Amino acid sequence: MxxxxxxxxxxxxxxxxxxxxxxxxxxxxxxxxxxxxxxxxxxxxxxxxxxxxxxxxxxxxxxxxxxxxxxxxxxxxxxxxxxxxHAIAVKSFDARLSKVTALTHDIRLLEIELDKPMKFFAGQYVDLTLPEAGITRAFSMANAPVEGTHLSFIIKKYPNGAFSSQLDGALQPGAVLTAKGPYGTCYRRENRSGPMLLIGGGSGMSPLWSMLSDHVQSGDQRPVRFFYGARTRADLFMLDEIKAMTAALPDFEFIPALSHATPDDQWDGETGFIHEVVQRRLRTEPLAGVIDAYACGPVPMIDAVLPVLQMANVEPDHIYFDKFTPATR
The missing domain is CATH 3.10.20.30 (Beta-grasp domain)
Structure with a gap:
């Protein structure tokens, strides 16, 4: 090399x-x-x-x-x-912004069109750059990796985020971006028959949704358990789409958990941090077969869930994770 x-x-x-x-x-x-x-x-x-x-x-x-x-x-x-x-060479793409949609008070769906199709695996990410501002951030694709030029991203908006703060008006349809990728080793492994665990929080939904969509399109029949952590009920989103996924898959369960549920939430689902919920569920409802586990989200969440998976006897080489680290540039 x-x-x-x-x-x-x-x-x-x-x-x-x-x-x-x-x-x-x-x-x-x-x-x-x-x-x-x-x-x-x-x-x-x-x-x-x-x-x-x-x-x-x-x-x-x-x-x-x-x-x-x-x-x-x-x-x-x-x-x-x-x-x-399964290597895919990293390439650069010119892109234009298509649409920005608010999913919650701090989660946005960003959609772009590339100048040519990008090949990637479900769960991978690209570096998106705003050339005029000189800002580059890594974002995971939310769509399945079909041959096409459309990419979507589920992005968490931070008050002082150099990139994400542009998503509420500063960036208009037609804005020029560049995309470089694909990157990432936490992608959906194919041709496996055992259960699949998806574990995420916040914008960790993005790569997990890509994996889930790809799983549906593949026709795989393996069991899927999707654990998603949020603070309150208002922080949950894409519930209608998940309901449709539930109807389309033979053995799928979406397990949302609220870490800061309030009486106004009128919540009767799981509560606590998502690693605690994963631990409880795997203990009371063990899954048969070789499990593939995918965890995407903030560093503290990943650090908390990894030992839970290991204690549940998920094989280390079948645990894939993507830590969403703070930007350094």
Missing amino acids: DVEEGETVLDAAFRQGIALMHGCKEGQCGSCKSRVLSGDVEMLKYSTFALPDYERETEHVLLCKMHAFSDIEVELLNFDEELLS
């Missing part, structure tokens, strides 16, 4: 269609952690939560933040044979 000057090792792999394990691409999640066996490298700024100092002292690196200054030999600590065999 060739690495150009000023290019990180991970970006070089993307450019050449080599699918290495990765997550945030920002030096915050640790998914691309590897070990340098030989060669001269330099690390850009990264989070010590992703790569502690004691690991750096033993030649561990983050490929998303590593530049090579000689021929190098690297040991991949996270290796996925299936991922390597």
